[in-house]
Amino acid sequence: MSSYLVGLDLAGRRVVVVGGGSVAQRRLGLLVSTGAKVHVISRDVTPAVEGMVKLGQITADLREYRDGDLDGAWYAMACTDEPDTNAAVVAEAERRQVFCVRADVAKLGTAVTPATAEYEGLTLGVLASGEHRRSASVRNALLEALQSGVVSDERDPAILAGTVALVGGGPGDPDLITVRGRRLLSRADVVVVDRLAPTELLGELAPSVEVIDATKLPYGRYMAQEAINAAIVDRAKAGKFVVRLKGGDPFVFGRGYEEVEACVEAGVSVTVVPGISSSISVPAAAGIPVTHRGVTHEFVVVSGHVAPGHPDSLTDWDALARLRGTIVILMGVERIEQFADALLAGGRSADTPAAIIQEGTMRGQRVVRADLGTIAARTRAENISPPAIIVIGSVAGFA
DSSP states (O other), rough: OOOOOOOOOTOEEEEEEEEOSSHHHHHHHHHTTTTTTEEESSOOOOEEEEEEETTTTTTEOOOOOOOTTTOOOOOOEEEEEEHHHHHHHHHHHHHTTTTEEESSSGGGGGGOOOOEEETTTTEEEOTTTTTHHHHHHHHHHHHHHHHSSSOOOOOGGGGTTEEEEEOBBBBBBBGGGGGHHHHHTTTTTTEEOTSSSSGGGGSSOOOTSEEEOOBOOTSSSSEEEEHHHHHHHHHTTTTTOOOEEESSSSTTSHHHHHHHHHHTHHHHHHHOOOOOOOOHHHHHHOOOOBBBBBBBSSSSEOOOSSTTTTTTTTOHHHHHOOOOOOEEEEESSTTHHHHHHHHHHHOTTTTTTEEEEEEETTTTTTEEEEEETHHHHHHHHHOOSSSSSEEEEGGGGGO
């Protein structure tokens, strides 16, 4: 089977998909993203397809296919589990000179759907004479090679020169950085990195990349935020592509927006790449969901940087104590006794399950479980040290 690979402009054009099951469902999202006017004909549809109809993304007739249904179509897909129906759709398409994909037997259609992917403005398409597993495997390998920098698309580096990417590195495990974050990191001229960022990724950088240590050690030495802002802006204004690599998500107690403001004030273009927040992912790695049906309807993330009662504290600890849901405290190891006492004084029960997770998602991850009345003592007895996250609430008792 020999196919001619081509890109179709389907925006605003009628596309008919016969069949509303899982096979059709997998294809509809991409069709909708092209702007096509997608119409489904099927006796039954999956809940996901029904949802697309309700959202107005597609239209549908819930009935059997009939000859004439391809009237006005530019493109068609036969995706039923009935070979005779699929054959009839292809036959009508041929009479009308409309290209048609036959999902059950690719070679019997007049078009084949390639395995596709998007990468920085590129659309990748792979055909393998109807061998879908093979085309998908090659597509995945090519996309991974582009994302990792093994294969270069030779995009003009001037596009990124003089700009900044604020990248959330995730909770610590280097595999948990986003695909986009890792891709931008591989193209950096300068990397300004935090202590809690996935520093193992720095070993993948070229020797020419300047790495600036923006570490803030708890109650130890640190690089002032003003100095970090200046380093980012100065390198960008010198024509470098700067990646500011931070732990977790840049906007969750990471001072990320301060760095955005510094760039904007200096006239430097900045892109924000969200990261997986440790406030959710670290408990998850320890087997603790921050929410659970019938158990908690809310969770609150609190900074442990300032103690209860401190003039700079913006947290209403009495209000937190009255909540029935989950409380997640970041940067709270040093003051865990004060946080526990404040919650107890506010009325939270001493037998409320609690847990503390040290080095979550990393090889050295440790989990200590107790209750609100004893979690501080257990933390000291187990010599738990930062980075660690405290979880308080019924879900902390899940094992």
